[in-house]
């Protein structure tokens with residue numbers, strides 16, 4: 922089954938669901954690939970990738 926074509930991933934910057942095939946931008950960071958809905962989000966990721974990755978890996982609890 923072509924899982925890849927239907928699978929969506931979260932844009933780590935804005936939290937939107939993005940289809941990898943349609944993603945406006947993509948970045949590799951620490952061996953993982955991240956997809957973005959726009960170049961604006963990708964630009965924010967470039968500025969401080971770790972903050973977005975950490976946010977995703979361990980959500981802040983309040």
Ligand SMILES: [Zn+2]
Nearest residue numbers: 932935958962
């Ligand atoms: Zn976005």
